[in-house]
Amino acid sequence: MKELENDFVKFWIEDGILYSQFKKPIIVNLERIKALIDLRTEISVGKKQYWCYDFKGIEYYDKEARDYAESHGQDNLHACAAVFHSHIAKFTLNTFMLLKKPVVPLKGFTQKKDAVNWLNEIKKKNEQSLFV
Template identity: 65%
Template sequence: MRTVENDFVKFWIEDGIMYSQFKKLTEGDKQKLKDLIDLRHEISAGEKQYWCYDFNGLKSYDKDARDYADAHGQDYLFACAVVLNSHITKFILNTFMVLKNPLVPLKGFTRKSEAVKWLKELKEKEQFNNK
């Protein structure tokens, strides 16, 4: 299993799914988000990934960070499943994504197992469609 990490986040790829986890409570400013995206690009090695993005450990994203993510955060991704610790936050995220219609499918979950299941279903569907 290949891993890359910095002082606040760790990435790894396991069974065709890319995972990330914050190593400590982190404020999401533009520089931290840039560092996170750069690290994600490093582990992706120029190939698109299915990403299980665990938000637990992230206090918040400021507006500059969100704007940076909108502009640069979708490279090398097939889909992103976001693991959240709140059903309300999950509802808000999923509602926002329906309204926004992002280039990369993104969906919130409160259980990691459900997030991974969704990513694997998308991956299988993509592989089937490419045959």
Template identity: 45%
Template sequence: MSENYIMEKCIEFWFDKDILMSKFKKNTELNLVNIKEIIRQREEISGGQKQYWLYDLRNATNMSKEARDYADQYGQDFLHAVAVLVNSHVTKFIFNSYLKFKKPIMPFHVFTTTEKAMSWLLELKER
């Protein structure tokens, strides 16, 4: 799968208020091939600089175990903090409960609204 395919069919990246933003296209399946390319692109976009990232997962339909394991091992470089957007409060609760046990190496929190996620990242950035 080519880089252009991933960008066109899978995910968009942009900056808003110096926050790296990304959003998956509708019904994106996060398999190992896609996640490797997404991480590579995010690192390239970061240009060797740590970023505050708002990662919108609301259009993702599935994430394989291999993709989760790969992202956990290789997907944390060049990041100060990550805010993840999900579709429901139940998903948010499950995700945040898991993170209490997982103890991520950077600030990492799950939200259901873009506004709250941006506010949290901007507050961290100001510190």
């Protein structure tokens, strides 16, 4: 298992899925989102990932950080499953994604196992399409 971390977030790759977890409650601002994206890029070593992004620990995600993530945070990703600990946050993200139509598939979940299952389904479809 490959791991990489900084003072506020830890990344690891396990069974072909990239995971992240915040080490402490944080406010995601522009500086932190840049550091998070840089660390994710470093662990990905130029390969696209299927990312299980756990939002537990985020106290607030400011607009400048969200805008930066939208324009710079989709590199090296096949798909991203966001794990929330709130059904309202999950619903809000999924509704927004229906309207937004992101380049990289992004879906919200409240259960990590459901997020991983969704990522594995996309991964399997992508791998099968390589042989068609």
